[in-house]
Amino acid sequence: MLHLPFEIKPCPQNCGKVCGENLENCPIFLKLPPDLQDVCKNNLHLLQYLYMLPLDEMEIPHYYEKITRKLMGTKDPNIIYNIGGGVFVHVLANPEDIRDHYIAIEPSIIDPQNLLLEEIEFQLAKHVEELEGVMESSQRLDIIMDIVDKIVYIDNQKNSLIPKNIKQKNKKNNDDNGNSNIDFSQENDKQSEKLKGSGKGKIHVTQFQYNSIRYLLRRKLEGMGVLDPMIEDPYIEDISCSGLGNIFVEHKIFGGLRTSIGFDSNDALDKFVIELSESIKHPVTFREPVVDSTLPDGSRINIVYGNDVSKRGSNFTIRKFSETPMSILELIQFNALNYEMAAYLSLIIQEGMNVWVSGETASGKTTMMNALTTFIPPEYKIVSIEDTPEVQVPHHNWIRGVTRGSGRQTESSEISMFDLLKAALRQRPNLIIVGEIRGIEGAVAFQAMQTGHACMSTFHAASVSKLIQRITGNPINVPKSYVDNLNVIAICQQVRLASGHLARRLTSINEIVNYDSITDAFSFIEIFNWNPLDDTFLFRGYQNSYILENKIAPRRGFPEGKRRQIYKILKQRAEVLKRITEHGKTNFYEVYSILSKAYREGYFR
Numbered sequence: 247m248l249h250l251p252f253e254i255k256p257c258p259q260n261c262g263k264v265c266g267e268n269l270e271n272c273p274i275f276l277k278l279p280p281d282l283q284d285v286c287k288n289n290l291h292l293l294q295y296l297y298m299l300p301l302d303e304m305e306i307p308h309y310y311e312k313i314t315r316k317l318m319g320t321k322d323p324n325i326i327y328n329i330g331g332g333v334f335v336h337v338l339a340n341p342e343d344i345r346d347h348y349i350a351i352e353p354s355i356i357d358p359q360n361l362l363l364e365e366i367e368f369q370l371a372k373h374v375e376e377l378e379g380v381m382e383s384s385q386r387l388d389i390i391m392d393i394v395d396k397i398v399y400i401d402n403q404k405n406s407l408i409p410k411n412i413k414q415k416n417k418k419n420n421d422d423n424g425n426s427n428i429d430f431s432q433e434n435d436k437q438s439e440k441l442k443g444s445g446k447g448k449i450h451v452t453q454f455q456y457n458s459i460r461y462l463l464r465r466k467l468e469g470m471g472v473l474d475p476m477i478e479d480p481y482i483e484d485i486s487c488s489g490l491g492n493i494f495v496e497h498k499i500f501g502g503l504r505t506s507i508g509f510d511s512n513d514a515l516d517k518f519v520i521e522l523s524e525s526i527k528h529p530v531t532f533r534e535p536v537v538d539s540t541l542p543d544g545s546r547i548n549i550v551y552g553n554d555v556s557k558r559g560s561n562f563t564i565r566k567f568s569e570t571p572m573s574i575l576e577l578i579q580f581n582a583l584n585y586e587m588a589a590y591l592s593l594i595i596q597e598g599m600n601v602w603v604s605g606e607t608a609s610g611k612t613t614m615m616n617a618l619t620t621f622i623p624p625e626y627k628i629v630s631i632e633d634t635p636e637v638q639v640p641h642h643n644w645i646r647g648v649t650r651g652s653g654r655q656t657e658s659s660e661i662s663m664f665d666l667l668k669a670a671l672r673q674r675p676n677l678i679i680v681g682e683i684r685g686i687e688g689a690v691a692f693q694a695m696q697t698g699h700a701c702m703s704t705f706h707a708a709s710v711s712k713l714i715q716r717i718t719g720n721p722i723n724v725p726k727s728y729v730d731n732l733n734v735i736a737i738c739q740q741v742r743l744a745s746g747h748l749a750r751r752l753t754s755i756n757e758i759v760n761y762d763s764i765t766d767a768f769s770f771i772e773i774f775n776w777n778p779l780d781d782t783f784l785f786r787g788y789q790n791s792y793i794l795e796n797k798i799a800p801r802r803g804f805p806e807g808k809r810r811q812i813y814k815i816l817k818q819r820a821e822v823l824k825r826i827t828e829h830g831k832t833n834f835y836e837v838y839s840i841l842s843k844a845y846r847e848g849y850f851r
Contacts, residue, residue, distance in 0.1 A: 247510045249492060251338065251347055254356070255298055277301070282309045285328070290454055291353045292326075292334055307336060313481065315580065318499050319747050326351070329479045332461060337500050348495055348503035350475035353461040362459060365449060369397045387468050391460065399448035400456050470525075470541070471518075472507050473564070477543070483566050484608075489558030490515060496608075501748065512559045516552065519560040523549050538634065543567055546634045571616040571638045573834040575827045582610065583752040584783045587774050589819035590755065590794075592621040592850075593812075594734050597798045598676075598700040602683075604707045605738035610750035611704040612636050614738055615679075618702070620834065622677060624842040629670040631663055632681030640838035645673060663687040667694070677702065688722035695731035710735050710756045710770055729768060730760050733793055743781055751776050752783075757793045789813065815851070822850060 269275045274297050275283060286293040296306075310317075310327040317325065322339035323346060329335055334351040373393045380386050451459065465474045476485045476495055484496040492508035509515040523530040528539040530551035537549040544567035550556045574588050594601060595618060603615045619639045622628065630637045633649040647666040650659075663680065664687045670678050671694055680691055680703040691701050707713035713735060717724045737754045753776040759769035773787030787794075789810055799809035826832075826840055844850035 247508050247514075248355070249506050249508050250298075250349065251340065252298060252300055274301075278306060279309070282306070282326075285309065285334075289332055289334070289353075291332070291355060291458070292351055294356050295334075295336075295351045307338075313499060315499055319745065320500070323500060329475065331478065332457070333475050333478065335475065335479060337497075337503065340504065343504065345494065345502045345504040346500060347506065348497070348500075349506040352465075352475060353458040357455075357458070359455060359458050359462060362449070362451065362455060363462060366394060366397065366459065366463075369449070370394070383468065387464065390463065390467065394460065394463065397449060398456060398459070399450050400453050401450040471521075473522075476505065477541070477545070477564070477566070480568075485564040485566070487515075487560075487562050489556065489561050512553070515560045519549055519551050519562060522562065523551070540634060541567070543569070544635060546636065567636070571834045572613055573832055573837045574617040574620060575823065575832040575837055576834075577614070577617055578823070578827065579832065580749075581781060582614070582750055583774075585820040585823050586785055586816065587752060587755060587783060588823055589816050590773065591618055591734075591736070592819055592823075593798060593816060594793065595621040595702075596623055597801060599733040599793060599797070600695050600701045600731060601734045601736065602703050602705050602713070602732060603736045603738060604705040604710075604713050606706065606708050606740070609738040609740050611738050612681075613750075614736065614752065615702060615704055617834070619679075620838040620841055624838075624845055626676035627674065628677050628679060629673055629675040630679040630681065631666040631670060631687075633663060634681070637679055637681055638834075639679070640835055645670075645675070664690060667691065670694075671697070671699065676700065679703065682706070683717070683722070685721045686723075688717055689724050692717075692724045692728045692731055696728065708739065709737065710754075710758075714768055726761050726766075726768075727763065730758050732758050733797075734758070735770075741776070741778065744779070751781075757787070757791065759792050819850065 269283075269287065272293070275286060275293060278286065278296070282296075286296070299307075305324060307324045307326040310325060313325070313327045317323070323337045324339060325337045326334050327337075332353050336347070336349040336351055338347040338349060340346045370390065370393055373396075376389055376393065377386055380389060465471060470477045473485060473493075476482050476493075481498045482495050483498055486494045486496075487509070488494070490509055490512065493505045495503050495505055497503050509518065520530065523537055526539050526541060526547065528537045528549075530537050530549055532552060532554070535551040535555050537547075537551075539547055539549075541547055541564070546565040546567070547562065549560075549562045551560050553559050574583075577583060578585060578588060591601070601618070603611045603618070605611045616636075616638045619628075619637075619641075622639070622641065624641065626641065627643045627645075628639055628641055629645045629647065630639060631647045631649075635646065635648055637646075639646075647670065649663055649666065650661040664685070667678070667680065667687050667690045671690075677700045678691070678694055680687060680701065682704045683691060684706075691703065695701055705713055705716075707716055714729060716722065718726050718729065735756045735758065736752055737756070739751060739753045740748055741751050741753065743749050752774075754772050755774040757771045757773055759771060761768050771787055771790065771792055773785070773791055775784055775786055776782075777784055791812075794812045794816070795809045799812040802812070802815075804811055822844065826837065831837065831840055841850055
């Protein structure tokens with residue numbers, strides 16, 4: 247179901263036939279600013295969408311080819327931006343809810359061409375022999391598109407197949423919030439009868455319909471169906487279907503948004519969830535209703551099927567995967583930390599200290615750890631261990647271990663994080679990265695630290711004391727006397743700024759000093775912390791760092807009376823990072839490349 251916050255009203259001038267040839271006579275087109283006019287010339291479905299907007303009650307949307315974080319905090323947004331492939335996104339203020347609207351403007355937004363697609367798929371079945379022996383999906387798609395070109399004929403004199411009664415249906419299907427709903431499973435009978443005879447020859451379509459069909463076929467065969475725009479949108483972090491109703495997304499700039507796509511029946515939702523799970527080759531069943539897996543692009547997906555284990559019905563959550571991780575310099579630009587904090591962490595990691603990034607869900611732990619991997623010396627051999635691949639390391643000498651569950655359709659045995667961690671200890675790594683410590687692998691990680699293996703990991707805990715409580719209790723059960731093998735704990739949190747907006751901050755960096763068995767207490771120093779009053783960071787551990795003065799300074803040959811000279815190195819590193827940013831080299835892989843050269847040439851010593 248498509249849920250729009252305004253009435254669906256296809257353009258009476260039939261975009262694609264009239265407007266496409268004579269745009270200067272289109273009243274809507276003439277109102278648009280020049281940049282939006284240029285885009286609409288090649289994307290007539292966008293012009294049709296703009297026609298549907300109540301422009302007498304609202305302004306023409308502001309168009310952006312790309313959006314930036316400068317738009318963060320925009321009040322009552324009315325913004326359209328391009329995500330490529332002929333798809334645009336409209337972020338529109340929603341006065342009825344805290345979540346604004348997220349509307350994907352696809353070539354098929356007015357009419358999904360269900361009947362035409364059914365007829366074309368019937369015709370494609372006659373050409374199935376042309377696909378024999380073709381295994382690569384992209385090549386198969388190209389062949390299918392070539393076949394489509396053979397069986398359709400673009401006839402711009404032909405009337406549009408948009409149902410004439412669609413407006414009347416919309417009035418009947420308005421929901422309680424006044425939003426228009428289109429059930430695309432219904433089409434009028436006359437249109438159906440007209441298409442039945444089209445298989446005798448070529449199928450006549452307008453240029454507008456042809457563009458829509460090609461898009462829908464590509465989305466169905468190569469993409470993620472109705473989720474495709476959200477998957478392709480680089481600004482989306484999470485996609486969440488909580489049951490019946492709208493799908494929600496978490497946007498990097500506009501925060502939580504309500505999409506125009508939703509489910510109005512459990513049958514439709516269950517069917518979609520089954521098809522989704524089968525497309526990723528991890529089908530859900532009544533016996534195994536919960537699936538954790540990854541999408542082809544690396545995004546993490548969790549699916550729960552049926553209402554036996556979820557009272558609101560089937561649901562799914564997709565945690566988007568970014569092909570290029572955010573660099574530490576980009577995080578500094580977003581004020582997640584400052585240059586001194588980054589310089590401190592770079593020195594800690596270079597000297598083989600054990601670092602954990604801890605925080606609650608969605609606090610930015612994995613993003614921070616990925617960013618920190620650029621500080622790992624380029625000559626290191628790295629082994630990472632995860633149950634869902636999320637860690638991204640720029641180094642070439644990197645072994646990436648992923649757990650394996652017991653196969654339902656195969657006889658494969660289970661390989662746990664504990665098994666992978668034991669194997670990693672035999673692979674002579676300079677650094678072991680554990681995607682997330684949850685269970686008994688935590689005890690093995692501490693054993694590895696004791697034998698001299700440097701470790702990095704993420705952990706679910708909102709403070710140092712909570713982290714210590716968890717690792718010393720069930721099921722991890724690390725002996726308290728082992729805890730000081732963990733040198734540094736960085737705490738990430740999602741905080742609310744004075745402006746009222748949510749943001750992610752590295753709220754503290756802490757050093758574990760020791761464990762006193764007599765008082766049964768742990769000593770730790772808060773080296774940096776975040777000041778919520780002015781959104782700045784304080785270097786509380788300046789001239790008072792246990793790790794810098796008592797572990798790193800002696801390794802670097804500083805005599806006891808001159809160990810505080812280590813803070814000069816810290817400032818020099820901060821200045822180097824600042825200069826790299828000023829030169830505009832903030833991409834993850836660019837930062838790694840520059841730092842690798844700096845390591846070799848002694849500028850980042």
